Amino acid sequence: MPKRCYYEVLGVPRTATEAEITKAYRALAKKYHPDQNPGDDSVLEKYHEVSEAYEVLKDPEKRAIYDRYGHEGLANGGMPPEGSIHIDLSEVFDDLIGGLFGGRRRGGRGGQRRGADIEEVLDLELLEAATGVSRTLTVRYEANCRTCGGTGARPGTQPVVCRRCRGSGTEYISGGFFALPQRCRACAGAGYTIAHPCTDCRGRGRVEARETVTVTIPPGVDTRTRLTLRGHGHEGTPGAPRGDLHLILRVREHKVFERDGHNLICQCPISFARAALGGTVELTTLTGEKVTLQVPRGTQTHTVLRIPGHGMPDLDNPRRRGDLLVVLVVETPTQLTPEQEQLFRRLAELEGNAPPAAPRKGILGKLKDLITGEHPPT
Known part of the structure; x- marks a missing residue:
């Protein structure tokens, strides 16, 4: 897993001062200290990550290397990453001809870059x-940098053409019949060096x-x-x-509506009686519109009803919209009034599945009902 940017780890910008870096480190070190989070390995990893970032950014020399070359520069002891080494025969011949006949100098950064x-x-x-x-x-x-115009040099000074690569940004190592190019070690491929860095951007x-x-x-x-x-x-x-x-x-995610492509799905609870007898329920759509839904007689739980045109719009054609799919959920009552219980018992008798009647309570049971606020069925 690649390392995170040290500035991101400490939550500071690249222009942060040493005092700002130290302040951010102390706050995070206190938050993730192992003594404050015993047994939490993930917090311990964050503590080590914060400490590593601070060890680099508090040191001006290490910070300059990191700003210029990143993590690989630190791993290479301040040298630029080696992954950019390549062989370009045209550059080899151009360099040889330029050295012999005073040919043109090429900038190591390759001109303008988007x-x-x-x-x-x-x-x-x-x-x-x-x-x-x-x-x-x-x-x-x-x-x-507006102060130095992006050169990295202090105002009033200019970058100096690198003496080692003569501004090409590339030096060549003899490899038998060919000269193998690599990034110049003196200027890190820039083609120039900065004797007096800009104080605002630190030479970057x-x-x-x-x-x-x-x-x-x-x-x-x-x-x-x-x-x-x-x-x-x-x-x-x-x-x-x-x-x-x-x-x-x-x-x-929405607490009521679930998205399925261009359609929206929601649940609508209905009573036991409405499921059996049918009727209407009023719904509020995602956009706040009120719609009336016709519930058919004998509706079973998880029956899905469709309301056309009340889903999500098509990104390519906003006039086209998906549908709203309403999942009906029949709710079984958990608390009944005495009248409701009588009606359900009567319904059960008609179905031939009547449960045994509840035993009549004595005087002690009635007193308990009065104390707890319960009312026995009549």
Whole structure:
């Protein structure tokens, strides 16, 4: 399982000061300390995770390595990850020709790069999924540092072309007949070094920024529906377009209605008498409409009645809607009035299945009924 971002573990932004990092660590360490949660292995894992994140972010040198190379950089002792090593014969020949005849220098970062995309999960209520809704969100993204213009160098200074790779971002290791390229160890493939880092971004050229966006969610969406907002992802390199913001929707469960595709399902309790004799019941739909349901005579429990057009709208065609499926549940009474009990006994006699009558209570039983508030049947 990949490690979580250390800043995410402590709940602080990448621009957090040492004091903010220490404050966040102390609060989480107290919350997840083993002495406060004896026997809870999951909490112990979180405590170790918080401690590991703090050990890195409190150390300026380790933090600089982590900011630049991530977890792999720490594992490699501050060197860039090795997974990017590749062989490109055209680069080998270009480098050889450039070295011999003073050819052009290539920047190690490959020019402008579009910003990365962002994915966020957005929770909705079932009613919001049925009717559509507008939501205002605060999005955190990486932006080019405005102080240094994204160069990472302190204002008034400039990055210096790397002497080791001469700005190509790649150095070559002899491998027999061919020179094998790898990322330059001196500049980590950037093609330049920064002698005087920007104090705002610590030489990264990037800072965390926030913006408020409004998204209109159409009727009929469901869990895992994906909405894309163009140009609201991370910023690219200076002059390059931003990435996109992808919203992954998650619809919460409703306490009354259950969704089944475009249909909605709910239960409706009815009395024993209404199930036998038939009649009408009034229902309130998901959107608050009142509808009258005709219950046929002799209805059995779990009978399903359909109300057309009161389900979920079709995302591609909101004019089309599913149905509301009503599951009738016949309720057997648990407490009877004396009159009701007499009627049920009479019904049982007519069916030839009358239970024995309850024994008549003596004076002590009647006194007990008076004390407890119970009234014997007449």
